[in-house]
Amino acid sequence: MADSPADLSTAPAPCTPARAHPLRPGRRPRRGRSRLAGRQGLAGWLFASPALLGLGVFLVAPILLALWVSFREWSGLAPLETSRPVGWDNYSDLLVESGVAQNDFAKSLRNNLYYVLGVVPAQTFLAFALAVLVNQKLLKGKTFFRTAFYFPSVTSSIAVAFIFIFIFSPTGLVNALLSALLPGTISLVWLDESTGLIHLLLGGFGVDSAPTLLADHAFMGLSWWEWISGPSVALSAIMVLATWTTIGTFMLIFLAGLQNIPEEIDEAAELDGVTPRQRFFTITVPMMKPTLFLVLTLGVIGTWQVFDQVYAMTSGGPQKTTFTPAYLVYREGFHNAAMGRAAAIAFVLFVLIMAFTGVQRLLLRKED
Amino acid sequence: MSLSPARTAAAVTAAGLLVALTGCGASDDQGSATGAKLTMYAHSSSPAEDETLKKAIDSYNKRGRNTVSLKILPEYDTALQTALAGGEPPDVFYLNDNKLPDMAKNGVLEPVGDKIDNPDDIYPSLRESFTYDGVHYCPAKDFSTLQLVYDTEAFDKAGVEPPTTWDELAAVAKKLSEKDRPALSFNPEFYRWGVFLAQAGAWPTDDDVSRMTMDDPKMRTALEHVAKLHADGQAATPQQLGVNWGGEALGKGKAAMTIEGNWVVGAMETDFPDVKYAVAELPAGPAGKATMAFSVCYGVAAASKHKAAAIDLVTYLTSPEQQLAFTKEFPVMPSRQSLAEAWLAEKPELKAFVAGADYAKKSVFVPGFPTVIDTFNDGIQGLAKGNKKTDEVITTTQKAGEDVLGG
Structure with a gap:
């Protein structure tokens, strides 16, 4: 949804026909000018038409159609006219009616919210750190590290997901490592553990069931206690995977940003006796703000749409703690014959992403 | 990395509409029974099955009545759904029983269940699975039932026999359980736990799926019984054992018993050829013996232009000779009662699966019910893990079901 046909239509291709008043280019009669502009406009539309047609058929029409479907009951099993x-x-x-549909949707929002709150800062911070590392002039084997860090992003996400299933299995690498480091044998079933991290933490302080205040109040059919559960252990495993696969791409974006910082500024700062630490926080970081905004925006959009890892690793389980809106779209549309509801979820998600991006834009702009 | 939900939904609906606009409406004309070009969709469970199906279709084509082009598809449900939504569906297709209510409700299926030769020969429970609103839509192709699959060596070592009652099950499980190795392992989901519900005389809904019946002492008994097996360490989920399903747990020696269906035979043959196992009927509960059956039928599309020809093909494929030839190669059982003996003669060791046909519960509900099953599964996972209470599971599932069934 990033590209819009608007910027194509408002800028018709500049073309000046040879017959057009060669003697007085600056002061054309009004009528001729508008005729000419019309003809130019026509040519412009003609030149842009392949792209417009493509965008129309594959972007605008489907989106409008999906919007229309979201106001209909359609099984997705019979032609659209049966809706x-x-x-x-x-x-x-x-959103309003309490019931199993709302409950599932609320759970998916909760899960995905924790997912965004965990993955976006982690991937942004790590990607930035890696970019700074591989941007050092004196680093040996720079190309190797850049390739290595970028590697996860090139690998198929489904393939990576399956590898992570093994890594997180009860007899997998993670447990083996933890068992070696910690006393006793760790045999945690990562992908089957539905307890939320915040619930676990509270459990550590002896709060292992809902206080009445949190149990009795609900929002969207989910009690406050369930809202504050935190990401389940299974979802956390997926978060680790998502962070790991995306930092490469974002590192690349940060790297491009870092290399755009003119060397003279750094040199001037050095002459002024600025320590490397000061230089990093007063020059590098502020100059990276546009890049940071880009990475955060892409991160938020990407994380709200998480689907493939959930599909491959947990199918929404255990106990619905890895449901995400995108996964619900798939389930409602293809397993529950409720294409209308699936489309509605997609549009609620769309509004949500727009809202998140808008807020983020406001916050980052304010500081300027 | 991820796929935009808005775009996915949009693309799917758009593809649907585009094709719908070009497709013409179905006519009432059934077409001629011969001389048609038919398309058939099937899903694949093994290369061997693909081969046999291709052979069957070849032999049909050789008879010169119609020409069938067979498509064996991965991601079958999605492929079938898009073809149906597009209005140009295959004439004949495999249809899983759990998809029947949605399909029938939306007028996708031509009722052909009783148009084949001798349709009453099909097991009543299977006819029931493919009946919606009193109409028998499509004839069952074959079926599987759930039974107790066990490791014979582990049983011999512990000196136990397959249990025939719940009490015996508990006793046997106790003897077989070792440290870090539970006796029994099966997936925490309705399509496994359901056998215990049925054995206790409980079920999520009444017989005609018009009312939720979760809040029932028998349901409580059944759920608590299975939850206790898990709590006592005699049963564990395959996930807890680091495997994906019961058959794998058995094959890798991580459990001595599992609850699986006919497909376990093929899987054991390919993945664990050295493991010795046997199949016994599931132990009887307070309400006697019970299990669940799963089946696939040959559906004929209502939008097909060659319905008569499609029925001709289905009649051929469900004929006793073809069915026997087809199921002979595989552990699935023919849907015709008259073939049971001939099939068993080749595979006497699978007798328990056939016996299940007599008391299997159909596991087909109504459109929209998958969300209820999801909610029930959520509860079942909680019971297996011990972080949910029986009452909580009963209440939430009852409520979820009432949302779908009404009141």
Whole structure:
């Protein structure tokens, strides 16, 4: 949804026909000018038409159609004309009406919110750190490290997901490592552990069931206690995987940003006797702000849409703690014959992502 | 890395509409029974099955009545759904029983269940699985039932016999359980735990799936029984053992018993050829013996332009000779009762699976019910792990079901 056909249509290709008043280019009669502009405009539209057609058929039409479907009840099993209009029902099932649909959706929002809050800072911080590392002039084997760090991003996410299933299996690498480091044998079933991290933490302080205040109040059919659960252990494993696979790409973006910082500024700072530490925080970081904004935006959008890792690793389980809106879209559309509801989820998710990006933009702009 | 949900939904619906616009509406004309070009979709469970199916279709094509082009597809459900939504579906296709309510409700299927030769020969429970609103939509191709699959060496070593009652199951499990190795392992989901519910005389809904019946003392008994097996360490989920399903737990020696269906035979043959195992009927509960059956049928699309020809093909494929030839190669059982003996003559060791046909519960509900099953599974996982209470599971599932069934 990033590219819009608008920037293509407002800028028709510049072309000046040879017949157009060669003697007085600056002061064309009004009528001729508008005729000419019209003809130029036509040519412009003609030149842009392949792209417009492509965008229209593959982007605008499907989105509008999906929006239309989100107001209908459609099984997705019979042609579209068998669907019937249901008004806002699909949306109210998700947002207002209490029931299993709302409950599942609330769970998916909760899970994904923790996912975003965990993955975005982690991947941004790590990617930045790696970029700074491989940007050092004196580093040996720079190319090797750059390739190595970028490698996870080139690998198929489904393939990586399957490898991680083995790594996180009860007899897998993670448990073997932990058993070696910690006393006793660790046989945690990572991908089957539904307890939330915050619940675990609270459990450590002796709070292992909901205090009445949190148990009695609910939002979207989910008690406050369930909202504050934190990501389940299984979801955390997926978060580790997601962070690992994406830092490479973001490192590359940061690296490009770092190399855009003019060397003279660094040199001037050095002449002024600035310590490397000061230089990093007063020059590098502020100059990286646009890049940071880009990475954060891409990160937020990407993490709200997580699907493939969930599909491959946990299918929404254990106990619905890895449900995400994108996974629900798939489940409702292809397993539950509720294409209308699936489309509605997609649009709620769309609005959510827009809101998140907007807020983030406001926050980062304010500081300027 | 990830796929935009808005775009996915949009693309799917758009593809649907584009094709829908070009496709023409189905006519009432059934077409002629011969001389048609038919398309058939099937899913694949093993290369061997693909071969046999291809052979069957070849032999049909050689008879010169119709020409069938067979497509064996991965990601089958999605492929079938998009073809149906596009209005140009295959004439004949494999259809899993759990998909039947959605398909039938949406008028996708031509009712052909009783148009084959001798349709009453098909097991009543299987006819029931493919019946919606009183209409028998499609004839079952074959079926599987769940039974107790056990490691014979482990049983001999512990000196035990396959259990026939819940009490015996508990006793046998106790003897077989070792440290870090539970006796029994099966997936924490309704399509396994359901056998215990049925054995206790409980079920999530009433017989015609019009009302939720979770809140029932028998349900509580059944759930608590299975939860206790897990709590006492006599049963564990395959995930806890680091494997994906019961068959793998058995094959890798991580459990001595599992609850699986006919497909376990093929899997053991390919993955664990050296493991010795046997199949026994599941132990009877307070309400007697019970299990669950799973089946696939030959569906005929309502939008097909060659319905008569499609019925001709289905009649051929469900004929006793073809069915026997097809199921002979595989552990799945023919859906015709009259073939049971002939099939068993080749595979006497699988007698328990056939016996299940007599008391199997159909596991097909109504459109929209998968969310209820998901919620029930959520609860079942909690019971297996010990972090949910029986009452909580009963209440949430009852409520989820009432959302779908009404009241």
